Amino acid sequence: MRGIVAVKASEEKTSAERAGQIEAARERILTAVSDYWALTAEQPGERRRIPYAGRVYDREELVNLVDSALEFWLTGGRYTREFEQALAEYLDLPFCAFVNSGSSANLLAFMALTDPELGERAIRRGDEVITPACAFPTTVSPIVQFGAVPVFVDIAIPSYNLDVRQLEDALSPRTKAVIAAHTLGNPFDLKAVRSFCDRHGLWLVEDNCDALGAGFVLDGTLRKTGTVGHIGTSSFYPPHHITTGEGGAVYTADPLLSQIIRSLRDWGRACACPPGVDNLCGRRFDGQYGTLPRGYDHKYTYSRFGYNLKATDLQAAIGVAQLKKLPDFVEARNRNYQTLRAGLSHLEDRLEFSVCHPDARPSWFGFPITCRVPGGRDRIVRSLEAAGVQTRMLFAGNLIRHPCFDGMRASGTGFRVVSDLPETERAVSDTFWLGVYPGLTAGELSYMLEQTEKAVLRL
Ligand SMILES: Cc1ncc(COP(=O)(O)O)c(C=O)c1O
Numbered sequence: 001m002r003g004i005v006a007v008k009a010s011e012e013k014t015s016a017e018r019a020g021q022i023e024a025a026r027e028r029i030l031t032a033v034s035d036y037w038a039l040t041a042e043q044p045g046e047r048r049r050i051p052y053a054g055r056v057y058d059r060e061e062l063v064n065l066v067d068s069a070l071e072f073w074l075t076g077g078r079y080t081r082e083f084e085q086a087l088a089e090y091l092d093l094p095f096c097a098f099v100n101s102g103s104s105a106n107l108l109a110f111m112a113l114t115d116p117e118l119g120e121r122a123i124r125r126g127d128e129v130i131t132p133a134c135a136f137p138t139t140v141s142p143i144v145q146f147g148a149v150p151v152f153v154d155i156a157i158p159s160y161n162l163d164v165r166q167l168e169d170a171l172s173p174r175t176k177a178v179i180a181a182h183t184l185g186n187p188f189d190l191k192a193v194r195s196f197c198d199r200h201g202l203w204l205v206e207d208n209c210d211a212l213g214a215g216f217v218l219d220g221t222l223r224k225t226g227t228v229g230h231i232g233t234s235s236f237y238p239p240h241h242i243t244t245g246e247g248g249a250v251y252t253a254d255p256l257l258s259q260i261i262r263s264l265r266d267w268g269r270a271c272a273c274p275p276g277v278d279n280l281c282g283r284r285f286d287g288q289y290g291t292l293p294r295g296y297d298h299k300y301t302y303s304r305f306g307y308n309l310k311a312t313d314l315q316a317a318i319g320v321a322q323l324k325k326l327p328d329f330v331e332a333r334n335r336n337y338q339t340l341r342a343g344l345s346h347l348e349d350r351l352e353f354s355v356c357h358p359d360a361r362p363s364w365f366g367f368p369i370t371c372r373v374p375g376g377r378d379r380i381v382r383s384l385e386a387a388g389v390q391t392r393m394l395f396a397g398n399l400i401r402h403p404c405f406d407g408m409r410a411s412g413t414g415f416r417v418v419s420d421l422p423e424t425e426r427a428v429s430d431t432f433w434l435g436v437y438p439g440l441t442a443g444e445l446s447y448m449l450e451q452t453e454k455a456v457l458r459l
Contacts (some may be wrong), residue, residue, distance in 0.1 A: 011036050033066045034059040050444045052366065052390040052435030053239030054324020056329065060321040064176035068317035075275045079316035085322050087249055091224050091232070095258035096251040097265055098316055102209040103138035104265075104309040105248035106179075109205045110230040112250075112260045113177060115304065121201070127176040128318035131420055132162040133417065134424040136395045138403070139181055139207045146413065151416045152400060157370055157423045157431070158273055158355045160394065161188035167196045170418045177203035178315060178424050182211035183394075185241075185333070185434060190216040190228045197229075204229030209248070212241040213330035213363035222361065236315075239437070241329055241363060242322035244315035258306070266318075266324070268306020271299045275310075281356045330436035336445060337364040342433060343449035344369075347456050350376065366392065366433035370426065376459045377430045383455035389448050390435065397428035 002121045037059040068079055080098050088096035099105050114123045123129070125147035131140055133152035143150045152168040160183040167178070178197055182188055190206075197204040208214075208226030212234055215222045227231025231254075234240075235245035250261050263269060270289065280297060288294045289301045328446045341353060352370040357360050371377040396402060398421060400409065408414040434448060 026067070029070065030067060032044060032064050033063050036354045037062045043130045045441075045443065049388045050066065050390060050435070050448060051437075052392050052433070053437040054236045054439050055243050056325070056437065057243075057318070057322065058440045059185065061323075062315035065314055071246050071278075071313070073313050074309055075312055076316070077275065077313040077396050079313045081274070082309070083244075083316040083319040083323065083413045084249075087234075088251065090323065090326065091227050091251055093227050093232075093251050093253050094256065095253070095261075096249055097258070097261050098311050098319070099248045099250060099265055099309045100311045100315075101246050101309075102207075102233060102237060102240075102248040102308075103141070105209070105233035105235065105250045106138050106143045106205075106207060106262050107307070108250050108264055108309060110146065110179065112231065112257055113203050113205070113265055114146060114148075115260045120297045121176070121203070121412075123176045123203070124281055127172065127174075128172055128416070129176060130162075130167060130170045130178045130180075132424070133398050133400055133421050134160070134183075134394060134396070134427050135181060135399055136207070136209070137399060137402070138401060139179060142364070143179070148176075149174070150416055150424075152421065153418050153419065154421045154423050155183070156174050156428065158352055158368075158428060159186060159188070159357065160184060160368055160427070161186065162193075162356060163423065164189050164192040164196070166418050170416075171200060175200065175202060177205060179207065181207035181209060182214060182354075184354075184368055185211045185214055185363045185388040185423055186354060186356055187214050187225045187360040187362060188212060189217045189360075190223070190225070191359065194218070194228055194229045198337070203231075208232045209235035209240065210365040211363055213326055215361035215363075216357075217359040217361070218352055225363075227250060227253070230254060231261075236319060236322075239365075239366070242319065243335070244311065244319040244322065247311050247315045247319065257343065263304050265305045265309045267308055268302045268304035269299070269304040270301040273299060281397075289456045306321075306407065329438045334362065335435045336436035337362075337367055337440075338441055339445050340367045340449065344452060347453065348458050358406065361434045367436050368394065368431060371458045371459075372458075374430075377432055377457075377458060379453065380455040381432050383458070384448075384451055387451040387454075388450050391432050394427045394433065394434075396430045397431075398424045400426070416455045 067313045084096045128151045129143045130151045134155045154163045156163040162180045206229040210227045214225040231252045233251040236244040284297045
């Protein structure tokens with residue numbers, strides 16, 4: 001007996017020693033990573049070109065990433081749980097699912113609304129979804145892919161958001177949802193859109209990919225964009241407010257929608273166990289599903305035709321560090337926006353600047369400009385690009401004019417358009433935007449102002 005106790009004690013000592021050695025090795029590696037960051041971090045004034053956006057990170061992101069790599073869990077694990085929870089808390093919502101891109105987030109948001117569990121409110125093939133024509137393609141792709149009908153409304157310049165005055169015209173007996181983005185971080189009129197949706201029993205999906213951290217005052221309460229509609233989506237691709245490399249999130253306050261979103265994300269399965277966990281509910285082998293034999297493994301039971309759109313713990317590890325910086329990022333973006341706005345105000349006779357709804361609290365993704373001088377936009381953009389200042393168009397401009405719409409345009413089927421979209425067309429020819437991301441230095445912003453003024457005065 002005494003022998004067994006002695007062996008056990010020595011085993012415990014060995015495993016404690018090993019754990020201590022592992023922890024010490026981990027500490028050495030992470031300290032070296034932190035030192036590496038200090039040596040390699042970009043120095044101000046080092047770059048030749050001013051990007052419109054980019055990753056802003058420090059040692060914490062790098063240390064978390066390597067920490068996760070050492071753990072080698074790879075798929076969703078502790079960092080994923082932490083990131084989902086922290087993002088849900090930030091948004092003041094109960095449910096948030098981390099996914100592998102903003103496009104995947106939009107796909108899940110849309111497909112969740114087609115789920116038969118939603119009964120009469122489920123979107124079916126041939127049903128209509130109202131959305132602006134000036135958009136990012138993957139806000140609209142899931143609608144077309146599923147066989148629902150996008151109904152395009154115009155945008156309104158200078159908000160660059162969907163023109164809420166066209167919503168009633170867009171409505172038909174088959175309308176089931178409104179899906180729209182908060183353009184470049186400027187919240188659309190959530191009061192008008194939400195009350196339109198409520199009046200007509202429609203779903204509202206907020207594509208919040210370019211607006212994380214923005215808000216809107218509704219009934220006296222400041223609400224984060226992405227949380228007023230039934231589902232909100234985010235992208236964490238590097239130019240966005242925070243990054244995980246590739247990555248995105250879908251969030252909702254609705255427990256049923258959350259369950260559908262997770263199921264669709266995770267192969268369409270019925271079971272809610274996270275990766276690596278079995279039998280969380282304790283009834284793994286007790287149920288009756290479909291026409292399967294009673295007790296068939298719930299973990300391998302599929303309630304939906306799903307996908308695998310999960311992201312990895314490596315990405316979530318970066319997200320955990322990025323999320324802590326988000327409030328500062330939003331402040332810096334808004335400050336940079338104001339610097340550009342003030343510095344260009346004397347050019348207002350030639351340039352039109354954006355305007356926000358009085359109840360909107362933007363979290364600027366970019367600084368949109370519409371040139372009032374015909375043909376002037378392209379000359380300004382070429383001049384800025386030649387001077388090393390990166391510019392961007394307002395995403396797809398008019399989505400319907402893109403090659404992906406060739407077939408539908410030719411046949412005139414599969415979509416509807418409300419009005420001739422004059423403002424969307426104006427955006428196609430006259431609008432561009434400049435960066436406001438937190439990585440811009442005061443010197444770079446001055447240079448951007450100087451070069452923009454130079455180009456505009458040459459028109
Ligand atoms: C409004 C909007 N929605 C969706 C997306 C897609 O996000 P991702 O690139 O992560 O797929 C983007 C991308 O920039 C976007 O701007």
